[in-house]
Structure formats: C-alpha cells, structure tokens
Amino acid sequence: MDLLNINNLEIEFPSRRGTVKAVKDVTLTVQPGEVLGVVGESGAGKSTIGNAVIGLLEPPGRVSGGKVYLKGDQIDELPAEEKRKIRGRRIGMIFQDPLTSLDPLQTIEQQLVETIDLHLKLGEEKSRERAIDLLDQVGIPNPEDRIKHYPHQFSGGMRQRVVIALALCAEPEVIIADEPTTALDVSIQAQILDLMRKLCREKQVGMLIITHDMGVIADITDRVAVMYRGDLVEEGTTAKILGDPDHPYTKSLISAVPRPDVRLKRFPMVNYIEKEEDRKKDFDISTHWLGQARDFDAVDGSLVEVKDLVMQFVAKNAFLKKNRKMFTAVDNVSFDIKQGEVFGLVGESGSGKSTVARMISGLYTPASGSIFFGGDELTKIKSQKEMDYYRRQMQMIFQDPFSSLNGRMRVMDIVAEPIRFHKLTSSNAETEGIVMDLLEHVGLGRQAALRYPHEFSGGQRQRISIARALATRPRFLICDEPTSALDVSIQAQILNLLKDLQEELGLTMLFISHDLPVIRQMCDRVGVMKMGEMVEIAETEALFKTPQAPYTQELLSLMPKLDKLSHSGLEVEG
Amino acid sequence: MVSFLLKRLLQSIIVMLTVALIAFAMFQFVGDPINNMVGQDTTQVEREALKEKLGLNDPFLVQFGRFAWNAAQGDFGISYKYKTPVSDLIFERMPATLELAFVSAVLALVLGIPLGVYTALKRNGWLSKFIMTTSLIGVSLPTFLTGILLILFFGVILRWLPTFGRGDVVEIGTWATGFLTISGLKSLILPSFTLALFQLTLIMRLVRAEMLEVLRTDFVKFAKARGLPDRSVHFKHALKNTLVPVITITGLQLGSLIAFAIITESVFQWPGMGLLFIQAVSDVDIPIMAAYLVLIAFFFVLINMIVDILYYAVDPRLRSNDG
Numbered sequence: 001m002d003l004l005n006i007n008n009l010e011i012e013f014p015s016r017r018g019t020v021k022a023v024k025d026v027t028l029t030v031q032p033g034e035v036l037g038v039v040g041e042s043g044a045g046k047s048t049i050g051n052a053v054i055g056l057l058e059p060p061g062r063v064s065g066g067k068v069y070l071k072g073d074q075i076d077e078l079p080a081e082e083k084r085k086i087r088g089r090r091i092g093m094i095f096q097d098p099l100t101s102l103d104p105l106q107t108i109e110q111q112l113v114e115t116i117d118l119h120l121k122l123g124e125e126k127s128r129e130r131a132i133d134l135l136d137q138v139g140i141p142n143p144e145d146r147i148k149h150y151p152h153q154f155s156g157g158m159r160q161r162v163v164i165a166l167a168l169c170a171e172p173e174v175i176i177a178d179e180p181t182t183a184l185d186v187s188i189q190a191q192i193l194d195l196m197r198k199l200c201r202e203k204q205v206g207m208l209i210i211t212h213d214m215g216v217i218a219d220i221t222d223r224v225a226v227m228y229r230g231d232l233v234e235e236g237t238t239a240k241i242l243g244d245p246d247h248p249y250t251k252s253l254i255s256a257v258p259r260p261d262v263r264l265k266r267f268p269m270v271n272y273i274e275k276e277e278d279r280k281k282d283f284d285i286s287t288h289w290l291g292q293a294r295d296f297d298a299v300d301g302s303l304v305e306v307k308d309l310v311m312q313f314v315a316k317n318a319f320l321k322k323n324r325k326m327f328t329a330v331d332n333v334s335f336d337i338k339q340g341e342v343f344g345l346v347g348e349s350g351s352g353k354s355t356v357a358r359m360i361s362g363l364y365t366p367a368s369g370s371i372f373f374g375g376d377e378l379t380k381i382k383s384q385k386e387m388d389y390y391r392r393q394m395q396m397i398f399q400d401p402f403s404s405l406n407g408r409m410r411v412m413d414i415v416a417e418p419i420r421f422h423k424l425t426s427s428n429a430e431t432e433g434i435v436m437d438l439l440e441h442v443g444l445g446r447q448a449a450l451r452y453p454h455e456f457s458g459g460q461r462q463r464i465s466i467a468r469a470l471a472t473r474p475r476f477l478i479c480d481e482p483t484s485a486l487d488v489s490i491q492a493q494i495l496n497l498l499k500d501l502q503e504e505l506g507l508t509m510l511f512i513s514h515d516l517p518v519i520r521q522m523c524d525r526v527g528v529m530k531m532g533e534m535v536e537i538a539e540t541e542a543l544f545k546t547p548q549a550p551y552t553q554e555l556l557s558l559m560p561k562l563d564k565l566s567h568s569g570l571e572v573e574g
Numbered sequence: 575m576v577s578f579l580l581k582r583l584l585q586s587i588i589v590m591l592t593v594a595l596i597a598f599a600m601f602q603f604v605g606d607p608i609n610n611m612v613g614q615d616t617t618q619v620e621r622e623a624l625k626e627k628l629g630l631n632d633p634f635l636v637q638f639g640r641f642a643w644n645a646a647q648g649d650f651g652i653s654y655k656y657k658t659p660v661s662d663l664i665f666e667r668m669p670a671t672l673e674l675a676f677v678s679a680v681l682a683l684v685l686g687i688p689l690g691v692y693t694a695l696k697r698n699g700w701l702s703k704f705i706m707t708t709s710l711i712g713v714s715l716p717t718f719l720t721g722i723l724l725i726l727f728f729g730v731i732l733r734w735l736p737t738f739g740r741g742d743v744v745e746i747g748t749w750a751t752g753f754l755t756i757s758g759l760k761s762l763i764l765p766s767f768t769l770a771l772f773q774l775t776l777i778m779r780l781v782r783a784e785m786l787e788v789l790r791t792d793f794v795k796f797a798k799a800r801g802l803p804d805r806s807v808h809f810k811h812a813l814k815n816t817l818v819p820v821i822t823i824t825g826l827q828l829g830s831l832i833a834f835a836i837i838t839e840s841v842f843q844w845p846g847m848g849l850l851f852i853q854a855v856s857d858v859d860i861p862i863m864a865a866y867l868v869l870i871a872f873f874f875v876l877i878n879m880i881v882d883i884l885y886y887a888v889d890p891r892l893r894s895n896d897g
C-alpha cells in the first residue's frame with residue numbers, strides 16, 4: 001500500500017472570468033522513506049497540490065475531482081474537524097520562509113509545547129521534554145536554553161530547523177515541504193537538506209518536496225514529478241528526469257538551469273513557456289539615439305575603481321559616541337572594473353555585496369575610502385549637479401521586480417522618467433519614440449508603454465527595469481541580484497538579454513548574485529565577499545577551477561551538484 | 575530600556591515646557607490681567623503697585639519660569655471669574671471627566687475588539703456586513719448629533735435614562751464618584767456611549783483590518799498546518815499580533831476622549847473639565863484655559879509613555895533590540 005496516494009486529483013478556482021483549473025488529473029504516490037520532488041515554475045500548480053493534500057486550499061479553490069489516500073484511508077472528503085486532526089499529526093508541513101513561519105510574539109517553547117500537547121496529550125512537563133529532544137534532533141545547540149528564546153533571536157537557518165521541529169512534533173507519516181530552502185543561503189541550504197534526508201531515512205517518513213530549484217531536486221529527491229500549467233508532464237527517477245528527459249518542457253527547463261560546471265554562450269531552448277517575443281531589430285544601434293553619445297571620455301585602465309571602502313551602520317545606539325556599537329558591513333574593500341567588463345560580486349546574505357553597490361551608485365555614503373569613476377573621485381564631489389553627470393552614466397537594476405517599479409505610473413512614464421529628469425532629449429515626441437524603441441528592444445513591444453506594471457509578469461517587469469536603466473544611455477550598469485526573484489526559464493531569458501545588451505552597447509557591469517552558477521555564466525572576473533571583506537578576486541574560470549581562498553573553496557563545494565543534468569544541445573563557450 | 579525611558583522622559587519634559595509656553599503666552603496677549611482683576615475706579619498708581627506686586631514687570635523669562643514652576647506644583651493661579659484657585663476648580667471637575675472617559679474607553683475596547691475580530695473572521699457573513707455598514711454611521715455622525723438623538727430616544731420618548739448631569743455622587747476623599755449610586759451609573763450610560771461610539775468604530779475597523787492582514791501571514795498558515803484548532807490560531811496567535819497598532823491608536827484615542835469630551839459634556843451638561851473650559855472661554859477666564867491646556871497635554875504625554883512601555887510588554891522583538 002502506498003503511504004500517500006494522490007489519485008487523478010483536479011483542483012479548480014472558480015472566478016468571475018470562469019473557472020481556472022489549477023491542477024489537472026495529477027496522480028502521485030509517495031512510499032515510506034522516499035523523497036518525491038514536485039518541480040515546476042510559478043503558477044504550475046505545485047503548491048496547490050500540497051495545500052489540497054493537507055486540506056488548506058485557499059477559498060474559493062476546491063478539489064473538483066480525484067481522491068487522496070493516506071495509508072489507504074481516503075482523506076480528501078473528511079469533515080473539516082477530522083482533517084484538522086490529520087494536520088500536524090499524520091501530515092506535517094514546512095513552508096518556504098522561516099522568517100515568517102513562526103509567531104513572533106511567542107517563545108518557541110510555547111509554540112512547540114502547544115503543538116505537542118495538542119496531538120500527543122502528554123501534559124506540559126512531558127511535552128517540554130519532547131520539545132527539547134526535538135530541537136536536539138534537528139541540530140539546535142543548547143536546546144534547554146534556546147527553547148526559551150523568541151523566533152527573532154534565531155538566524156534564518158536555525159529558524160528553519162525550529163520549523164522542521166514543529167512539523168515533526170507528532171511524528172507525522174508524511175511531510176510536505178513547500179520550497180523549504182529557497183529563502184536560505186547555499187551553506188544553510190545544504191545543512192537543511194542533509195537534515196531532512198536524514199530524518200526521512202531514519203523515521204521512514206515519506207516526503208513531498210515542492211520546489212522550482214533543480215539543485216534541490218538533484219540533491220535530495222529519489223523521484224521527480226514535473227508540473228507545467230497544472231499538468232503533470234513527466235514523472236520518473238531523479239536520474240532519468242535530469243539526465244534524459246522526454247518531454248520538451250522538461251528539456252527546456254533543464255537547459256535553462258545555470259550550469260555550475262561549464263560556461264555557456266547563451267542559454268538554449270528557453271522559449272517553451274513565455275515565448276521570447278521576436279526582437280524586432282528595426283533600428284541599428286550604432287546610428288540610433290541609444291547608440292549615440294556613447295563616446296564618453298576614454299579611460300585608461302579601469303572605469304570603476306574602489307579603494308579601501310568602509311561602511312558602518314549603528315548596531316546599538318548610545319548617547320555618547322564612544323559607547324555606540326558599530327557594525328562594519330563593508331570592511332576595506334578594493335577592486336576595479338575595466339571598461340567593457342562584467343565584474344561579479346558573490347557572497348552569502350549579509351556579506352556586504354549590496355552595500356558596495358549602493359555606495360558606488362551613491363545611495364549610501366561610505367564611512368571612508370574612495371570610489372573612482374572614469375578616473376574622477378566620486379567621493380569628493382559635493383554638488384548635486386556634478387553628481388548628476390555621473391549618475392546618468394551609471395544605472396541600477398534591482399532584485400525585486402514587484403517593488404522597484406511605481407505601480408501608479410504607466411510603463412511609458414517609468415522608462416521616460418530618467419530621460420526627462422536628465423533632459424536628454426529636446427522634445428517629448430522624441431522621448432516617447434526612444435521609449436518605444438527601448439521597450440521593443442528588451443522584448444516587450446510598443447503596446448507595453450500604455451499599460452501599468454501590475455499587468456506584467458515578474459520577468460516582463462524586470463525587462464521594464466532594464467529598459468529604464470538603459471534610458472539614460474549609461475555606460476555602467478549595476479545589477480543587484482537581477483534574476484533571483486524569477487523562475488529559471490525567465491532567468492535564462494533575462495540573462496540572455498543582459499548578455500546581448502552588454503555586447504551591443506559595450507556596457508561595463510557590476511553583477512551581484514549569491515548564485516554561483518549564474519555568476520559563472522555572466523561574469524569575466526569575480527570578487528568573493530565574506531562578512532564585509534573581500535576574500536578573493538580572480539578571473540571567473542580560474543576561480544571556479546582553482547579557487548584559492550578557503551572560503552571560496554567551501555562555497556564551491558556547497559554548490560548543488562548538477563552533474564546529473566542532461567548536457568545535450570548546449571553550446572559551451574571557450 | 576532604561577536609556578529609552580530616560581530619552582522619552584526628556585522628550586516629554588520638552589513637550590510640556592512648550593505647551594506651558596503657549597499657555598503662558600495667552601496671559602501676555604489675550605487682554606491685560608490687571609484690567610481683569612480690578613474695578614473701573616482703581617487709580618493708575620494702584621494698578622502699577624499691583625503690577626509690581628504680581629511680578630508683571632519682571633522680564634519675560636523670569637515670569638515664564640515662575641509660571642512653569644508653579645504649574646509643575648499644580649498652582650495655576652486664581653480664576654478671574656470664581657476668585658478661587660484654578661487647581662481647586664479643576665480637581666473638583668476632574669473626576670467627572672475621567673470617569674466618563676474611562677467608561678467610554680472600556681466600552682470602545684470591550685465592544686470594538688470582539689466586533690473587529692468577528693467581522694474579520696466571518697468576512698462574508700451577513701451579520702459582518704451589517705455591522706460594517708452600521709459602523710459607518712458611527713464614524714460619520716458628529717458627536718453632538720448622536721448625543722441629541724440618544725437623549726431624544728432614551729430620555730424623552732422612552733424616559734429610561736436621565737438626560738443631563740451626573741446623578742448622585744459619593745465622595746471618596748476628594749474624589750466624587752458616580753460609580754457607586756444607581757442614578758450615577760444610569761447617568762453615565764448615554765454620555766459614555768455617545769463619546770465611545772466613534773472610538774468603538776475606529777477600533778473595530780482597525781482590529782478588523784489588522785486581523786485580515788495577520789490571517790494572511792505564513793505563521794497563521796503554519797499554525798493551521800500543524801492542526802491547531804481555530805480558537806488557538808485566531809486568538810492566541812493572530813489577535814495578539816494585531817495588538818501593537820491597536821495599542822497605539824487606543825492610547826492616542828484615550829487622550830482625545832479626555833480632551834474632546836467637551837462636546838459630549840456640553841450636550842449632556844456633564845459637570846466635567848470640558849464644560850468648565852467652555853465656560854472659561856466665554857468668560858475669558860485665562861488661568862482656567864491655561865491650566866486646562868497644560869493638563870490635557872500632560873495626559874497625552876503620560877498616555878504616550880504608557881503606550882511605549884506596553885509595546886515592550888507585548889513585543890519581545892523590541893526588548894532585545896535594546897540590548
């Protein structure tokens with residue numbers, strides 16, 4: 001008998017514009033001790049399956065067909081109260097973001113004891129003992145003391161351990177993990193996946209892992225199911241799906257995964273999902289406005305140079321200056337970026353990489369150190385007017401495409417704003433013509449100009465951000481995690497676009513990412529940051545082949561191994 | 575925590591000094607105090623002597639310092655109209671206002687929070703929709719109108735409740751309370767409900783909005799996924815997380831309950847500080863106005879301090895940020 005059997009499941013969301021089938025005829029099984037991965041991009045319906053199994057579909061969503069069996073008992077038609085008793089007791093659930101999964105106003109003891117006592121009826125004292133034991137099992141040091149703490153006193157990785165302990169409270173038979181490591185750094189991700197695999201084998205728990213991350217799939221799952229727009233397109237052993245996929249969607253998905261092991265010219269075959277609109281190159285970039293006035297003062301040596309940069313934040317305020325505790329976010333960082341080069345900054349969260357970008361773009365003022373742009377020292381410039389001259393030459397693309405565009409402005413005005421601000425054109429008609437061309441060039445089409453940001457998907461919004469960044473004809477582009485909020489296929493499209501633009505316009509780029517494979521695909525040279533310090537700077541290929549600093553070696557060793565992935569149809573660079 | 579409290583205390587003192595300065599400025603610019611004190615037939619010499627005696631020839635700062643020092647000790651001078659110390663007048667009226675504000679605040683909280691929770695949980699129920707619609711009336715009707723309508727209905731037509739005054743009061747020390755007699759309690763009902771209505775709807779709508787927000791969070795979803803019963807999810811986890819903004823608004827509103835009881839007190843002829851103030855305005859009785867101003871500012875500052883301390887009690891994140 002299967003531990004969990006999802007049989008011909010159909011889920012629909014009735015809406016005013018008709019019923020949306022979120023999940024169509026999906027059949028999955030999980031055996032004890034087995035890890036089944038459900039992979040797919042946003043909107044594929046994978047989380048909906050998890051929510052339906054546990055009986056927490058958001059209304060108006062409903063199961064419209066099929067059955068769910070847990071050890072042979074049908075559970076999808078139980079009354080609400082019976083379903084509640086299964087939740088936590090027989091099926092545990094782990095969510096994506098450990099920072100928001102715990103009640104911030106209760107100690108983890110209160111939360112653990114409440115859950116344990118509810119399901120196992122052990123009484124307060126015994127429940128507490130079990131809670132401490134669970135914390136110990138998930139690898140939290142000093143559980144007797146730590147149990148008294150509030151969630152905010154734990155780091156992200158530790159909180160996810162607490163979440164896992166909470167899901168394990170009543171020894172469930174099945175655990176559904178919805179993107180359990182997406183919000184975590186690679187090193188923490190590896191630890192959490194290890195822990196989950198260990199628990200799964202030891203306790204013979206069946207696990208359903210829902211993720212979009214091929215690295216996680218390759219690392220932990222035994223079998224994989226691939227979802228696409230509500231359909232289960234392919235299912236099989238992990239080795240088979242990753243190494244020799246049959247379905248064209250799976251092939252396209254796998255080819256879009258950034259490789260940690262080889263550098264590709266472009267990402268191939270990524271057009272399955274969002275058809276990369278045909279880019280009408282009806283203008284020649286060298287004669288177009290965008291290509292003109294690019295004859296900046298030639299620089300000898302580096303375009304951007306950063307020397308002994310230091311940034312401090314106040315960690316603990318005090319009345320007297322000497323009592324203030326400062327947190328050094330960036331500590332004596334120096335590097336340079338040559339004209340036309342893509343320089344990568346890589347590091348885990350809190351390593352100070354974004355802070356460096358913000359100092360270069362002038363959003364933060366460094367505590368000490370200097371920034372040179374084209375040979376001029378930016379840190380010495382006092383007047384706003386003079387600064388504008390440099391600002392025009394450097395633009396930024398931010399991580400979150402949802403919050404970096406003003407939702408009350410039309411795309412036309414969003415992209416035109418920098419042109420208007422810097423008074424780069426003589427007439428409004430000219431500005432609008434340029435915006436249209438830009439939108440077409442980034443693959444959105446002219447019609448996009450009249451719409452508002454919320455009408456676009458994440459990938460399309462990031463294209464708008466790129467168009468906006470290009471509007472001042474910059475020569476230096478700062479990309480701060482430009483694709484980490486996007487699905488892999490969209491990421492591949494955006495990275496392809498950035499590569500093309502960089503070549504066409506001869507842009508110099510600072511490319512920040514925590515994702516080593518992406519860095520490998522994009523950058524010429526890389527700087528590795530750790531706790532505010534630069535630990536290593538090297539040519540990308542050299543860094544990946546022969547890392548020098550111990551920290552770089554550690555980071556590289558933690559990278560998800562994707563050697564199971566199919567290599568067919570890839571064009572390797574160099 | 576201690577340094578935070580000291581900082582807040584310092585800020586409070588600055589606020590109080592500023593308000594005192596404004597109150598003091600009234601003496602300087604609104605009429606001549608000597609004129610208000612003496613009769614028509616007083617000679618110029620006598621006026622000058624009185625001016626000297628009252629210290630009105632001293633430099634501005636000295637006079638202000640004296641005013642602030644006296645005010646800090648509760649001495650606001652002598653009322654022009656009643657010829658008795660202002661502090662006595664105010665303290666005689668204060669119990670009436672404070673009891674009214676207290677009952678209103680309790681009403682607003684005891685009704686507002688559960689109604690807010692209910693309308694958030696049963697978002698689409700007809701009762702929720704009915705409550706939300708009626709609450710619009712509470713927000714949009716001015717206090718004097720609700721007061722008069724209540725008087726008309728319960729006082730004039732039904733004759734259930736008294737329409738003005740405090741009823742019988744019992745003196746406990748210097749505090750005259752209306753809580754201990756039936757007529758006192760009955761008299762409280764209409765004015766306190768009138769005063770509470772706006773706050774009630776405000777708190778209800780705030781709690782509802784915050785609850786809807788919190789019910790969408792991951793930790794509520796995770797609590798449900800652990801199989802916790804609705805009661806625990808809604809009240810133990812969700813409601814507590816809505817409290818920080820609710821405390822802020824309630825604190826500020828309690829201050830305005832005291833300060834803006836004026837209208838309600840006028841409608842119900844409630845013998846509180848507000849009524850005293852209104853009369854003082856029409857009589858240009860500046861010492862009373864100044865004292866009222868300083869006192870209300872003091873209440874606001876005090877309530878804000880308490881609100882800040884409550885934050886610490888409710889939210890552990892604030893406690894540890896401070897070291």
